[in-house]
Amino acid sequence: MKNFKKIMITGTITSAKEDSVEVYEILVKELKKYTDNIYSPIDTIKFKGTNEEMYARVMKLLQETDLVIAEMSNPSTGQGMELQEAARLNIPIIIVAKNGSKISSTVLGSGKIKATFFYNDKEDISENLIKSLDNIVI
Secondary structure, three states: OOOOOOEEEEOOOOOOOHHHHHHHHHHHHHHOOOOOOEEOHHHHHHOOOOHHHHHHHHHHHHHOOOEEEEEOOOOOHHHHHHHHHHHHOOOOEEEEEEOOOOOOHHHHOOOOEEEEEEEOOHHHHHHHHHHHHHHOOO
16 A cells, blocks of 8 residues: 555635535545545635635645645636646646546646546545555656
8 A cells, every 4th residue: 555645635615515525524534544644625624814824825735745636526726726736846646526527628638647537426436546546656
């Protein structure tokens, strides 16, 4: 089993609904098998700083991250900025999204996407995530 120092999950927070939070919780639970150092949108939702403080915090977290999991079922401009920074920092990215979601060609073309999987329901997430993690080389 691979070990990671820090994993960052990205996803929408401004339009996060209860089902989005459930997906983030599933991802965190599965990723705890690989590290205890996981940052997720749940942490961002709880953050009470200014916009500038949030931006600085996310950019600093990315500098310490060695894998990004991008939940891309709902488009998010902020997530796009995070993924661009991850690509600039040469951080591998795994994309997770509901079936039928449209993933940006710009994101897919970044050269940093190591795996992409789509899920029908939340039960699919765990199995597909583990397969994706086992198949990536970092």
